[in-house]
Amino acid sequence: MLKRVLVASFLTFCMSSTASAQLTVIGNGAAKDCYHSVKHGDPGRIGTIKACEGALDELSLKLKDRAATHVNIGILYMRKKDYEEAEEHYNKALKMADNVSEIHINLSANYIYTGRYQEAITAANTAIEMGTDKMPEVLFNRAMAYDHLKQYTKAYNDLKKALELRPDWPVALNAIDNYEVVPAPKPSNG
DSSP: OEEEOOOHHHHHHHHTTTTOOOOOOOSSSHHHHHHHHHHTTOOOOHHHHHHHHHHTTOTTOOHHHHHHHHHHHHHHHHHTTOHHHHHHHHHHHHHHHTTOHHHHHHHHHHHHHTTOHHHHHHHHHHHHHHOOTTHHHHHHHHHHHHHHTTOHHHHHHHHHHHHHHSTTOHHHHHHHTTEEEOOOOOOOOO
16 A cells, blocks of 8 residues: 655645656758757747747658657747647647657646646656656656546655656655655554
């Protein structure tokens, strides 16, 4: 049996880390610049978003890169806390390339931010079923959704799996430290 102890500032810290999966854009131009802005932590500046949206106008942009650019724009909007706009871009990316697990991982993060925890779990499960090299991130997202639904054993188990894959990941280490494993009560003999 697991007992969950929640520290108020912990959740805010962890939630800021849920959108770490990003797509790589191959090629040159504004789409690549957009990717680099997201990768290097742009907080969602209006100028960056406009430049990324401008990249979508490049006629030579391949469909997968166009989808990746929508994901990157979604990440920027999530960083701005504009979750509705972020979801719109993730859904556009899904229409172009629904077989890319990172889209589902970022959508899962967005659902967590908007309190749609069951949908976050479903999106995370989709990414897991597809196979992803971002398994620690998707397990972390799913753990956060389970935690909000008070399914602490599932959340703890996902954090343990994430740490098996990435043992020194500070965000997951901080998250798992907020759980206390409590032995199940022994049945009474009476």
